[in-house]
Structures are given as structure tokens and as C-alpha cells.
Amino acid sequence: LPAESVIRGGGPGRSSRPAVSVAALRGAGSPAPGGTVRRHVLTANKATVRLRSGREVDAWTFNGEVPGPAITATEGDLIEVRLRNADIDGGVTLHWHGYDVPCGEDGTPGVSQLAVGPGEDFVYRFRADQVGTYWYHTHYASHIGVRKGLYGTLVVKPRGGQRADEQSAAEQVDLTLPVHTFDGAVLIAGSDERSEHPASPGTPVRLRVINTDSGPHRIVLAGTPFRVAAVDGRELNQPDEVSEVGLHLPAGGRHDLVFLMPDRPVALVVDDDRDGELRLRPHGGPPGDAPIEDTSDLPELDLLRYGAPVAAPFDTRNADRHFTMVLDRGLAMVDGRPAYAHTVNGRGHPAIPDQLVAEGDIVRFTVVNRSLETHPWHLHGHPVLILSRDGAPSIGSPLWVDTFDVRPGETWEVAFRADNPGIWMNHCHNLPHAHQGMMLRLRYD
Ligand code: C2O
Ligand code: CU
Numbered sequence: 001l002p003a004e005s006v007i008r009g010g011g012p013g014r015s016s017r018p019a020v021s022v023a024a025l026r027g028a029g030s031p032a033p034g035g036t037v038r039r040h041v042l043t044a045n046k047a048t049v050r051l052r053s054g055r056e057v058d059a060w061t062f063n064g065e066v067p068g069p070a071i072t073a074t075e076g077d078l079i080e081v082r083l084r085n086a087d088i089d090g091g092v093t094l095h096w097h098g099y100d101v102p103c104g105e106d107g108t109p110g111v112s113q114l115a116v117g118p119g120e121d122f123v124y125r126f127r128a129d130q131v132g133t134y135w136y137h138t139h140y141a142s143h144i145g146v147r148k149g150l151y152g153t154l155v156v157k158p159r160g161g162q163r164a165d166e167q168s169a170a171e172q173v174d175l176t177l178p179v180h181t182f183d184g185a186v187l188i189a190g191s192d193e194r195s196e197h198p199a200s201p202g203t204p205v206r207l208r209v210i211n212t213d214s215g216p217h218r219i220v221l222a223g224t225p226f227r228v229a230a231v232d233g234r235e236l237n238q239p240d241e242v243s244e245v246g247l248h249l250p251a252g253g254r255h256d257l258v259f260l261m262p263d264r265p266v267a268l269v270v271d272d273d274r275d276g277e278l279r280l281r282p283h284g285g286p287p288g289d290a291p292i293e294d295t296s297d298l299p300e301l302d303l304l305r306y307g308a309p310v311a312a313p314f315d316t317r318n319a320d321r322h323f324t325m326v327l328d329r330g331l332a333m334v335d336g337r338p339a340y341a342h343t344v345n346g347r348g349h350p351a352i353p354d355q356l357v358a359e360g361d362i363v364r365f366t367v368v369n370r371s372l373e374t375h376p377w378h379l380h381g382h383p384v385l386i387l388s389r390d391g392a393p394s395i396g397s398p399l400w401v402d403t404f405d406v407r408p409g410e411t412w413e414v415a416f417r418a419d420n421p422g423i424w425m426n427h428c429h430n431l432p433h434a435h436q437g438m439m440l441r442l443r444y445d
Pocket of ligand 1: 095097137139252378380425427429
């Protein structure tokens with residue numbers, strides 16, 4: 001193993017551990033056989049961005065764009081991104097949301113690196129071994145930086161092309177659609193007004209919807225039956241065809257929606273806003289009427305009862321560690337001063353004790369929400385398996401997620417395998433909540 005990958009793969013928490021581990025190997029400095037190196041330079045700078053409607057907004061951007069450049073790769077490629085900070089005071093990092101990179105690439109300031117200040121740069125390097133829909137964002141003062149535009153998408157496609165049930169890549173429509181609120185308007189893929197895309201009837205379509213905001217969005221796909229093929233980048237097992245349902249997409253979450261293009265229009269509607277919808281129009285056909293007039297009272301699809309079960313890869317009842325996190329509001333220190341803040345077990349970051357695990361542990365979390373707000377819970381570096389919501393077990397396809405929405409009064413149980421050594425943030429992805437203290441660290445001892 002080259003010395004560099006040992007160092008790069010190691011987080012601060014592993015300095016006394018043997019050099020070779022799964023995480024270190026995943027951080028190897030070369031692509032898998034047959035893969036290529038995908039190099040990008042992302043320069044963070046302040047810029048005026050012109051939206052589709054012509055409106056100009058002051059943003060914080062990567063390379064002058066919001067969202068930042070789309071990063072795409074094929075499974076096994078090496079992704080190498082040089083982050084430069086031109087003029088963002090305070091600093092910037094890149095966190096690969098949902099992507100289980102080695103700890104040293106995770107982009108958490110004060111934990112895996114220092115924030116990259118104006119005039120500085122930092123290179124991230126990791127193998128694209130995880131297929132699916134992800135995103136990246138700054139993790140420094142992210143409650144400001146992400147909202148202002150420091151985010152982009154990361155999509156990794158399987159090696160060997162399409163799966164058997166899909167046609168050739170040229171005939172597919174595959175759209176990556178980050179949803180982001182900017183100055184009060186909800187933008188789909190950076191567009192602040194209705195957009196149209198042509199698609200030939202019969203074409204396989206995949207819409208990768210990404211919530212880059214701090215609160216949930218309600219997603220409706222109108223005009224066609226469809227399947228939720230993947231949640232948070234991970235494919236579901238035998239997802240059923242559904243139609244006329246609403247999808248609850250937590251902050252930070254992703255849903256991949258797949259269907260065959262019908263011979264009439266299809267609309268992707270976010271938060272029932274018909275003026276901002278994305279519309280697919282049958283190729284060569286007339287613009288057509290809006291599918292479904294009123295999307296607001298469609299029932300919500302329960303993903304815990306969707307698709308077919310598969311046995312978990314570990315015994316979820318016998319966890320090596322079990323942590324309970326009670327989410328609430330209360331007095332805690334914020335920025336060095338006592339404040340009425342978002343708390344975990346009655347405390348705010350950094351006064352919340354670290355959660356200690358050992359490599360190989362099966363870890364169980366119980367997350368209880370005693371507050372009146374929804375908390376999208378997010379663990380870095382590991383997907384978690386949903387076990388139950390308010391005592392109702394997950395009985396559909398295994399749901400491996402990186403963020404789950406714990407609504408007021410709810411209790412969620414999740415489990416994961418501690419297989420990625422390092423120090424990892426474990427926090428609410430409502431980013432202002434995280435800033436106010438709803439954040440702690442999971443650390444391998
Ligand atoms: Cu997408 Cu710690 O965050
Ligand atoms: Cu929260």
C-alpha cells in the first residue's frame with residue numbers, strides 16, 4: 001500500500017491503529033482496473049447568478065454556477081477534486097453527502113481538516129465504489145454557505161452500463177434534479193420557473209430528485225405510474241409501481257423515480273407549486289395539458305411498507321452498542337453564550353459526549369423527538385438501516401438511508417455496521433439546527 005493512501009485513508013482517530021483497513025483501501029490513489037480519473041477544479045467564489053426567469057441573485061458559487069458543476073463517474077473511477085477558495089470569508093470545505101468516503105476526505109472542518117480559507121486549496125480523492133445519486137456541499141458554516149449556493153450533485157453509474165431492464169444509454173432520459181430554495185423561490189435544477197424536456201414515448205426515464213434544503217419537500221410525479229427505484233442512492237428491492245401519491249423527501253435525501261415515458265405529459269411537482277414544475281413532453285407532440293389539476297391531497301407513500309423485504313446482513317436485535325438521542329429544545333451554550341437552542345440529551349454541541357464505537361460493531365440508535373419541529377437525522381460515513389418508526393417495524397424493502405426525518409413526537413430505531421473508521425459527524429440536517437448545537441461526533445476508539 002503506498003504510504004500516501006495510508007495517510008489519506010486515516011482519520012485523526014486511527015493514528016494508533018494498524019495501517020491497513022478497508023477504509024484505507026477505499027481511499028487508494030488509483031481507479032479500479034478499467035476505470036478512469038475524473039478530475040475537477042471547484043473554485044468557491046461570490047458571484048451574481050442569472051436565474052432562468054432573468055432575475056439576478058447574489059450567490060456563493062462553485063465556478064460561478066448554482067448548483068455547482070455536476071460530478072459524474074462510473075463505478076470504480078477515481079474522483080479527484082481540487083477545491084479552491086477565491087473569496088469566501090471564513091472558509092469552505094466539500095462534504096460528499098451520503099458517500100462513504102474515508103474519513104480524511106469527508107470535509108468536516110475541525111474534524112477531518114481545517115476549513116479552506118480565501119486563497120487556499122485542498123484536494124479530495126476517493127474511489128467511486130458506491131453507485132447512485134448523492135450530492136456535495138460545504139460543511140463550514142453550512143447553514144449559510146449551502147443556502148447561498150455552495151452545493152452540487154454527484155452521480156455514479158454502474159460499470160457495465162444499464163441494468164438488464166433498461167435500454168441503451170442513448171435512449172434514456174436521466175435527469176439529476178437538485179431542489180433548492182433561493183430567496184424564497186424553490187428551484188428545480190437551478191431553474192426558478194417551469195421547464196420542459198422532450199422525451200420519446202416508451203423511453204426509460206430516471207429522475208434523480210435531491211433535497212438540498214434544510215426542511216422536507218413534498219414531491220409528486222403526475223401523469224404516469226412510476227417506481228421509487230432508489231432512496232438515498234441505494235436501490236430498493238422490488239419496488240412496486242405506484243401512481244397519484246406524494247413523496248416525503250427529507251432534507252438532504254434523494255429519491256430516484258423511474259418510469260417509461262407515456263404519450264402524454266408528465267410533471268414533477270415540488271410542494272404543489274405548479275408554476276415551478278418540471279415537465280416532460282412527448283417528443284414531437286403538442287405541449288399538452290397539465291397532468292392532474294390538484295396535487296395537494298394525494299396520500300403520502302409509506303416507504304417503510306414499500307417493496308419486498310430481504311434479511312438484514314447482520315442481527316439487528318443484538319447490537320454491540322446502543323445509543324439513545326433525545327432531541328429537544330432547551331438552554332445550551334451557542335457560540336459561547338447561553339441560548340434557547342436545539343439539544344441532544346439536554347446538551348448542545350460541543351458539550352454532547354462523543355459516541356464511541358469499535359470497528360466491526362453493530363450499532364443501534366434510538367432517536368426520540370420531543371420537540372415541535374422535524375429533525376432530519378444524518379450520520380456521516382455510514383448508511384443506516386431503518387428498523388422502525390414509532391414502534392411500527394419497517395416491513396418493505398430494506399431502507400438504507402443517510403438521512404431520516406424524525407417528526408415531532410416520533411421515535412425511530414436504526415442500525416448500522418461500524419465499518420469505516422474515523423471521526424464522523426452525527427447531526428440534524430436542518431443546518432440552522434446543527435449550527436445551534438444539534439450535532440455530535442461518532443468516534444472509533
Ligand atoms: Cu450533508 Cu454533515 O452533512
Ligand atoms: Cu433539527
